[in-house]
Amino acid sequence: MTMQFGIFSVGDVTTDPTTGRTPSERERIKAMVAIALKAEEVGLDVFATGEHHNPPFVPSSPTTMLGYIAARTKTLTLSTSTTLITTNDPVKIAEDYAMLQHLADGRVDLMMGRGNTGPVYPWFGQDIREGINLAIENYALLRRLWREDVVNWEGKFRTPLQGFTSTPRPMDDVPPFVWHGSIRSPEIAEQAAYYGDGFFHNNIFWPSDHTRRMVEFYRTRFAHYGHGRPEQAIVGLGGQVFMRKNSQDAVREFRPYFDNAPVYGHGPSLEEFTRETPLTVGSPQEVIERTLSFREVAGDYQRQLFLMDHAGLPLKTVLEQLDILGEEVVPVLREEFAKGRPADVPDAPTHASLVAADEAAKAAAAAGTDAGAGAGTTAGASTTDDKEKETAR
């Protein structure tokens, strides 16, 4: 596997503009589960859920949902888009996701985000003006909780911890991989680069030039911090598509959803929006070509997530879309993205690859101690750097 393909859901309850029907919260929650199961069935790698704390969104409790999906899937990686590192207690994130990681046999990673709903900060006792600082401090604590058995800690935003052990400990002592999602904050790209974590640019509403600048910033800084060359940084991108066999049918069917969508409805036309942003409405072949062009913007990357269940599309339609995505689009994308991909561009990290890198790092460290010199292995080099930095602090 070179790249991971999957879907991410916002979890909005939206009226279907063609029928006027609004699903209940229960229906929407069950639909998200059905969509996740379908993702595995059609051969996708990742399902990620958003986290929201206000209507019309349902997923306030991601690990409950992902735990349920974990029990009903075998291969799917369960992720978030995003986990609110600003307003959630990092202690609870450490506990919840370590628990999920055990239940899902390691099929878990997370994407950190700050959230874009102003009132969520005060509702959770925080100040939005401290958004970046909360992301920095909370994540620094989260990393320690997952990597150190006993943590003494004092910071600006949270009650101090004395002799605290977060349980359960991460599976195999290897914490879930972390992506940092940000649309326009170089501070967050810098954070991801510093730790050698992944950087996800949710480009779905943005012109490609903007995505290029953000990804280039992250790649440059990733190399600066010694995790590898810029091309070896771990990059994820979003995308949103609607497909039918014939392009015109796709446009005709999707237009009322586009025109009335809460996010971009009543703004620019479908044509303008598809020209300026990654939204692609057309045949599977058009989606393939558009998605392949992302490589020209971001370089060889590791994870591609599509937003499929939005704008009030009924479940039945979304499941049909996933069939097309899994059967006709992703197999071609896997093949085409693999072409010309340098061998030293890493795959998207998984629990297995992180465990292997961890063991390689330990073995290298042991060999280094015995020989009294550093054993420079390439496998898991970035993890080695990461660990050293972590212990150095």
Add this chain to the structure above:
Amino acid sequence: MSKLVVVSAGLSVPSSTRLLADRLAQATAGRTGAGIQVIEVRDLAVEIAHNFTNGFAGRDLAAAQQAVAEADGLIVVTPVFSASYSGLFKAFFDVLDQGALDGKPVLIAATGGSARHSLVLDHALRPLFSYLKAVVVPTGVYAASEDWGAEGLPERVERAAGQLAALMAGPARLPAARTAQEDDPAVVRVGELETVPFEQALQALRRPS
């Protein structure tokens, strides 16, 4: 050559707002030798509306925003609508990047049907540009319909242009917040994006607040 950017929010063609804008621009350029670029906000109306719903600027609007950011001096002219600047005029400045006008000399001007609205300059425009941290020229220019056939307007235009020209050239030019950061060796810059190095951001949180 310094750059003078004119933002004109007239709606009709030809418009008296543009007429006033041109006279102010010529008078300023005559003193500074600045190159003039005129932005007709009317031409950007749809892209501005889309910027509100989308969150990003279309191509023409992005070019206009860049011109404003790079300008050494700005002349802004709006017609008076409902006792204030026009909504479209305000909308253009609402979608500018934060800090785009920091320390920038700005000449404010307005047009109206009668002289009864002339204080719009000081009640509406001046506070707006103060908020945006621009250096507002002391003389604003208001032209009612009747002014185009009366004495006094050319003198006001000259006085305001002279003040703008002085601010554009003179030592009174304030450093913008951005310029200060550009001089900071600690700032990390890749392409157009910049931030403080992560260690520094982390350290800042460790200091007692």
